[in-house]
Amino acid sequence: MAEYVLHCFPESGGCYKAALMLALCDADWRGQPVDYHAAEQRTPEWRAAHNEMGEVPVLEHGAVSLTQSGVILHYLAEQTGRFGADSPEEAREILRWILFDNHKFTSYFATYRWLHSFTPDADPQVKAAFRSRALGAFAIVEQHLAGRDFILGARPTIADISMVGYHFFPPEETGFDLPATHPNIAAWLGRISALPGWRPAYDLLPGKRWPRG
């Protein structure tokens, strides 16, 4: 029986954040697919059993059940001693970027991708609104990474692992080819993917794939 169980589905970059952390820490874990196609995670039964917010990821570790990728990443950093803060200042800096990520950097990008690849009748103006907001968030990170290897500087932390969540899906699916337009982000993603244990999202997350179109 695996030490950690991650409730997930393959297209979820939020789930990938947790799965990538588990993989980079060489943890003993398995993925438990949710039937996202049937909106299983939105049913009253699933909400009552796992997460009232109706979302994955959910991470189970013994009697502990956690939701929100940012909580899961902080918990795993404590449990494993990897990718966490070495000081209160670093802890605040990590939390700052994880909040920015949840509010803007991941959020707008993830919604744009869903409209672009998985919502056949998406409204063009709504798509444009999320695309524009995503580009604004990308510009801030592109600038921040000038002269830095990782978000906090010399070493990777859970801030990086959170922020790359939607950046290892195929570009035709995300609707952005960032390496062509954002060289600092491209180099950063290269450094992340060179970490021992790294694998892309669709290699880590089990479950039935969602039809594009």
Place this chain on the structure above:
Amino acid sequence: MAEYVLHCFPESGGCYKAALMLALCDADWRGQPVDYHAAEQRTPEWRAAHNEMGEVPVLEHGAVSLTQSGVILHYLAEQTGRFGADSPEEAREILRWILFDNHKFTSYFATYRWLHSFTPDADPQVKAAFRSRALGAFAIVEQHLAGRDFILGARPTIADISMVGYHFFPPEETGFDLPATHPNIAAWLGRISALPGWRPAYDLLPGKRWPRG
């Protein structure tokens, strides 16, 4: 000279989260208005001096400068000993709701309000997309508050102070009359506004008001 300086503008619910915490803790603080009308916080000079993310709130406390309301709330809880966690479990629960707030509960509501009241040529489909997402987040909190006085249960924490950030602006401005439709949220807001030191957003945040329309 005030102990805390909060860079802010009056219409920002993110700034109100920090200001409300300072007020509830009876801290020695003052607001430092940013000229949001002139997009001062987006200029390279302001970003370099205060926050590369181009956003307020920014809280200064001696040599410490903090951004992101969730970081500021955690810091003030540590400094004052008020509204923080009493255990690791509570700390995770607080962070869970603050992340949900930044991703969905505040984020969609705040964007809807801005389009509704401060963006004369807002696209109706974009407005509808954010309104629908806000209502989804409200429903989760309405359900969570059934049988609970505050987000964690019996006592208010920084999770509540974060989540009420946009709920003490006038309903004609926010575009939602939640007391009429969400009785648990209404009762919760009543409990928050009864806390000693509470004042609504426009009473706490200094600066020139933005013209509606």
